[in-house]
Amino acid sequence: MTDARRLSDATLADLPPGIERPRYDPAATRIGVVHLGPGAFHRAHQAVYLDDLLAEAPEWAVCAVSLRNPDVRDALRPQDGLYTLSLLGETPRLRVIGSIREVLCARDEQAAVLARLAHPDVRLVTLTITEKGYCLAGDGLDLAHPDIVHDLAAPATPVSAIGYIVAGLRARRAAGLKPYTVLSCDNLPDNGGRLRRATLAFARRIDPGLAAWIEAEATFPRSMVDSITPATDEVLRERVAAALGVEDAWPVQREPYAQWVVEDAFCDGRPPFERAGAILSGDIAGHDRAKLRLLNGPHSALAYLGALMDIETVADAMRHPGLATFLERLMREDIAPTLDAPAGFDAQAYVGAILERFRNPAIRHRLAQIAWDGSQKIPVRLLGTLHDALAAGRPIDRLCLPVAAWMHFVRRQARNGVALVDPMADVLADIGRGTTGQAQDDVAAFLRLDAVFGEMAGERRFVDALVVAYAALGRRVERALATDSGRDLR
Incomplete structure (x- = not known):
């Protein structure tokens, strides 16, 4: 040159x-x-x-x-x-x-x-x-x-x-x-x-x-x-x-x-x-929190739910009508109401911008990469939102689906002999190999991960909803996504 x-x-x-x-x-x-x-x-x-x-x-x-x-x-x-x-x-x-x-x-x-x-x-x-x-x-x-x-x-x-x-x-x-x-x-x-x-x-x-x-x-x-x-x-x-x-x-x-x-x-x-x-x-912390919950949390939701459906990228996932509809409702109806938004922040407009970004076909963001380090991401991207929704008495069924999807993802990778990219990879692989497909037992095994779930493992409403979500995903992912707000999962 x-x-x-x-x-x-x-x-x-x-x-x-x-x-x-x-x-x-x-x-x-x-x-x-x-x-x-x-x-x-x-x-x-x-x-x-x-x-x-x-x-x-x-x-x-x-x-x-x-x-x-x-x-x-x-x-x-x-x-x-x-x-x-x-x-x-x-x-x-x-x-x-x-x-x-x-x-x-x-x-x-x-x-x-x-x-x-x-x-x-x-x-x-x-x-x-x-x-x-x-x-x-x-x-x-x-x-x-x-x-x-x-x-x-x-x-x-x-x-x-x-x-x-x-x-x-x-x-x-x-x-x-x-x-x-x-x-x-x-x-x-x-x-x-x-x-x-x-x-x-x-x-x-x-x-x-x-x-x-x-x-x-x-x-x-x-x-x-x-x-x-x-x-x-x-x-x-x-x-x-x-x-x-x-x-x-x-x-x-x-x-x-x-x-x-x-x-x-x-x-x-x-x-x-x-x-x-x-x-x-x-209020930089408020904007950080909005990004963490409305961008990073849904990213992880797409990663684990999309992986269970053998979808490769974020844009591919957004072309699946059931998954795209589920994600938008999760963001607008379940996550946005938990935010203590900064002054002047329009949560619904922010959701619209994020959905447009996710649909961009020119960005090939692989779901497999977003799925890395789930044990570190789940607590900060999803469990904080769940904690606040519980405290406010709001529905949590739909919010539990991405967490249950992570558990299924770990189980599938471990049972297929695929290495996890995660600081807790060995522990997670042991749990995954030991699962039976029985929702109550499998969820209980994951909830013993104190570094991931902490006090949430003792929240009865959360545990019950997580077991229902896990069982629903084990039957058919598309059906679980299509339920009204994820609430009619049984």
């Missing part, structure tokens, strides 16, 4: 008319954001929100920093940071994103990264580094982590994200500048709070005065992000090259839907995120 045939500022004007391109001059922007961890999700999500804003707010372009791997830098630097986003709807759309104006690899360009963090124009540092990148132990900083040990001993030459954040803040304080806002965009519980605590713990170890300044002046907003972003493959690269007439070394793709909820707690101004469709909210 030669630079002359690459997507770049020089070739942007020559792209075919059907390709969306920046509505601003990328060269006229200024870098106001440093992003750590510019993988596919950042480039398909946060960078796109910023791209939407640069025509009216050109001071919020991005410096993308990989901490170790130079691949993104090596792909995008010859392209002046430009890359293509493919939006995977029934009719795919291609859009060139121009918000990334500098691409660095900290491993090779440490001085440039530190200089950028200290630059007066930078007012926001964002991160998508996955949970392990925060070097946490429980709720705090892992002081024994090798990267943290290194950075505490040599804070001027950091290797960790926390080390770089503190080094940049230290330089700004020394220069008499305001701190930047630090915004985690990884879906971790209390992501901003955990990042703040880790940053302060690190800073206290090297300079208590710096830590006090960060604590008083800097902010670490909480956030939540959502959009399905399949990995880039050669099929995408070839399709993009054919459409653009030039090569793009690293295009990205995602579904058309994207959500970004951000706590409005910035210490030195912020991009006008709401103009690009982001939600500014003081």
